[in-house]
Amino acid sequence: MDVKENNEELVREVLFTEKQVNQAADRCAEWLGGIIKTQRGVLVFYMLEGCRTFAQMLEKRLLRAGIEKELIPIRTSSYQETTQSSEVVNIEDDHIQKDQIKGKTVVLIDDILDTGGTMSSLRKRMLEYGAAKVQICVLIERDIERDVNIKADMAGLKTQRKEYLAGVGLDYKGLLRELPYIAAIE
């Protein structure tokens, strides 16, 4: 794919290389595998659209480690086509059997933990459905003060940078999801 097709002219700086992203996915998969192996009936959810790529990376690594686990997608959106989080996080979970969540450990996977709005809404929802415990794993966590009280239990990468990020599933106005590295955009 050439630079133009990839919209790489929008990239201000490469923050994490493809190699660093792969190593981060290795660490997250190891963490997740540990939870799946040691706790009964763990449910793992990941958030569409951005986290599809990271979820695939995790699934591939789990399989390599001999762990076959279905990661269940949930569609959430708060940024729509903008770079600003909206107050309201849309959670589409009609396809999920709520009664199966009761008493279980739930792992929530996402590509980025930024303001924490998305994760905290989903964690609240899972606790309402009776989850015994909610664990959070993200590819990248912004290491910042947040209005909401939330932190990843496992973050593959951390950054204190303030710019909007793209790549490895994260989009910038619908673009750049395909980049194999994490870039600072604006």
Ligand SMILES: O=P(O)(O)OC[C@H]1O[C@H](OP(=O)(O)OP(=O)(O)O)[C@H](O)[C@@H]1O
């Ligand atoms: O911590 P927060 O500030 O809530 O941001 C994190 C969320 O924002 C992005 O999703 P978005 O709503 O843009 O939808 P998308 O996954 O379809 O890109 C990202 O994929 C996370 O789910």
Ligand SMILES: Nc1nc2[nH]cnc2c(=O)[nH]1
């Ligand atoms: N693509 C992208 N989505 C986000 N959602 C919350 N923060 C970000 C970010 O920096 N980049």
